[in-house]
């Protein structure tokens with residue numbers, strides 16, 4: 069008898085999480101999505117029901133350990149196994165270090181970093197008991213290259229890369245795989261969540277998301293393949309991949325480029341023009 073596999077996706081009601089949910093559903097997996105957004109969760113569930121073997125949506129806040137435990141246990145009660153967890157839920161922040169509030173720092177850390185920590189911790193308990201499982205952490209190119217005026221977002225995503233690399237060696241002996249995904253900008257609803265001391269930040273992020281040559285569906289395809297191939301690192305955007313190679317192999321040139329972006333932003337601020345997150349990957 070063929071084994072029916074199960075995927076659990078946080079932030080599964082929108083953007084990349086939704087694209088992933090629909091991708092796994094098309095492959096005949098059981099799909100559990102968790103999100104804060106009830107309306108989008110219900111809408112995504114309706115779409116999943118046309119192709120997934122079985123699917124359900126849980127109202128779940130990744131800032132709450134009890135929400136995650138409750139969701140995990142509901143999946144196990146329904147399907148008895150979990151093959152893949154995708155820690156995808158995330159929000160955006162932007163702002164100069166002296167102008168960003170500590171509240172915004174705490175908020176983005178609790179979701180983008182601690183949300184991933186909680187997903188890794190509580191699903192690893194299950195994966196160790198089962199003797200198999202795969203964790204996907206959605207970081208960002210911002211976790212590898214760090215542009216000016218993005219310090220809180222950059223710090224959370226760099227943290228996700230560090231956790232993923234740590235778990236790669238730590239969990240392999242238990243039969244647990246890990247993939248970390250570092251995309252640049254792509255079109256989703258991420259701009260809606262943006263917190264920044266600059267009133268027009270959400271509009272600017274929105275513009276940047278629209279510049280991508282690849283879509284959430286393309287990235288979902290790449291992630292699906294990476295899990296099948298047990299690949300650790302997914303860098304979906306060719307342009308940002310080149311930037312990362314520049315940082316690794318020609319750090320002097322990379323430093324000059326970041327200095328230039330910083331000077332341009334400072335100049336725009338002194339002219340009180342719109343501040344852009346130009347060149348910064350989300």
Ligand SMILES: NC(=O)c1ccc[n+]([C@@H]2O[C@H](COP(=O)([O-])OP(=O)(O)OC[C@H]3O[C@@H](n4cnc5c(N)ncnc54)[C@H](O)[C@@H]3O)[C@@H](O)[C@H]2O)c1
Nearest residue numbers: 079082083084104129130157158208253254256257258350
């Ligand atoms: N869109 C981009 O350009 C881009 C680039 C790099 C990385 N990412 C990352 O991709 C991931 C998915 O984002 P997206 O672009 O699809 O954005 P999105 O806003 O379309 O989707 C994010 C989802 O996460 C949910 N969410 C937010 N806070 C939550 C919480 N506390 N608990 C549960 N769910 C919560 C939102 O309700 C939303 O449905 C994020 O981690 C983001 O940082 C996005």
